[in-house]
Amino acid sequence: MANSLTIPSIDLPGNVSIPQFGLGVFQVPPEKTFENVTFALNAGYRHLDTARAYQNEAQVGQAVKASGLSREEVFITTKLWNTDQTDAIGTLKESLGLLETEYVDLYLIHWPAPGHGNYVQAWTALVEAQKEGLARAIGVSNFQASHLRQIVEATGVTPAVNQIELHPLLTQPGLRREHADRGIVTEAWSPLAQGAVLDDAVITEIAAAHSRTPGQIVLRWHVELGNVVFPKSMTPSRIEENIDIFDFELTTEEVERIEALDRGHRTGPDPDTFNG
Numbered sequence: 685m686a687n688s689l690t691i692p693s694i695d696l697p698g699n700v701s702i703p704q705f706g707l708g709v710f711q712v713p714p715e716k717t718f719e720n721v722t723f724a725l726n727a728g729y730r731h732l733d734t735a736r737a738y739q740n741e742a743q744v745g746q747a748v749k750a751s752g753l754s755r756e757e758v759f760i761t762t763k764l765w766n767t768d769q770t771d772a773i774g775t776l777k778e779s780l781g782l783l784e785t786e787y788v789d790l791y792l793i794h795w796p797a798p799g800h801g802n803y804v805q806a807w808t809a810l811v812e813a814q815k816e817g818l819a820r821a822i823g824v825s826n827f828q829a830s831h832l833r834q835i836v837e838a839t840g841v842t843p844a845v846n847q848i849e850l851h852p853l854l855t856q857p858g859l860r861r862e863h864a865d866r867g868i869v870t871e872a873w874s875p876l877a878q879g880a881v882l883d884d885a886v887i888t889e890i891a892a893a894h895s896r897t898p899g900q901i902v903l904r905w906h907v908e909l910g911n912v913v914f915p916k917s918m919t920p921s922r923i924e925e926n927i928d929i930f931d932f933e934l935t936t937e938e939v940e941r942i943e944a945l946d947r948g949h950r951t952g953p954d955p956d957t958f959n960g
């Protein structure tokens with residue numbers, strides 16, 4: 685089984701290093717979260733992606749505390765929900781209380797929610813929160829190029845990451861270019877397209893060629909593109925399988941064949957119109 689030492693990290697501004705692989709806990713019920721996170725930490729996971737909206741921050745925090753790992757050994761991300769954008773610092777402090785920690789490693793605006801018109805105000809508050817030490821790094825999620833431009837123009841501060849829906853059925857070439865131009869790290873949510881890509885013939889053929897599972901092939905593809913990923917699984921064997929991707933490589937041709945599966949297919953909402 686892979687351990688944390690084998691997981692690559694990516695540098696973010698401000699001397700922050702983010703493990704390129706972790707566990708996402710969207711749709712993990714609160715009563716299952718402690719067990720889920722505990723299993724993952726024991727399997728070598730050192731990066732947890734939660735959100736206020738997932739309603740399981742308290743259980744994530746309890747699992748980290750009970751793990752015996754020091755706070756510095758686990759990278760914790762949480763996110764500001766759309767209806768809280770006018771009180772980002774107050775909401776972050778509530779999240780810190782639930783997580784039982786004095787800081788998060790990464791705090792994100794969950795969606796631009798343009799209908800509310802508050803994301804520039806929220807970003808200004810996140811810049812302040814980072815200065816106060818409440819978040820080591822700050823970023824956004826589901827921001828399109830126009831939203832990125834607005835917050836950078838308003839504050840002069842570029843988000844460290846943009847967490848976007850990204851998988852072989854939605855490869856986001858335009859936004860990835862925008863991120864590269866701005867020095868923003870790409871985080872890929874629903875990296876497995878919630879399972880929808882795993883029986884694709886190209887994926888299963890490449891999996892057979894490497895004697896790996898389709899899930900491992902898709903996650904390895906993300907890693908080779910430079911994406912940060914945190915697949916969700918509540919199945920112990922899959923939690924172990926998903927992290928076991930750091931001892932093989934795809935060929936350039938395989939990476940390109942997976943990239944060619946793009947058909948602009950979203951599993952989640954459109955960020956230009958979703959207000960939550």
Ligand code: NDP
Pocket residue numbers: 707708709710711733734794825826847848872873874875876877878879882897899900914915916917918919922925926952
């Ligand atoms: P994923 O692409 O991670 O897929 C999760 C689904 O795939 C689950 O049904 C899981 O089943 C299954 N699965 C996991 N591993 C395997 C495997 N090896 N083989 C087959 N099936 C597998 O989707 P998510 O939407 O959960 O995204 C991951 C994370 O991204 C979230 O938990 C969250 O942290 C983040 N996210 C962020 C969003 C945002 O707006 N910023 C939006 C959505 C997600 P099972 O649990 O039964 O094993």
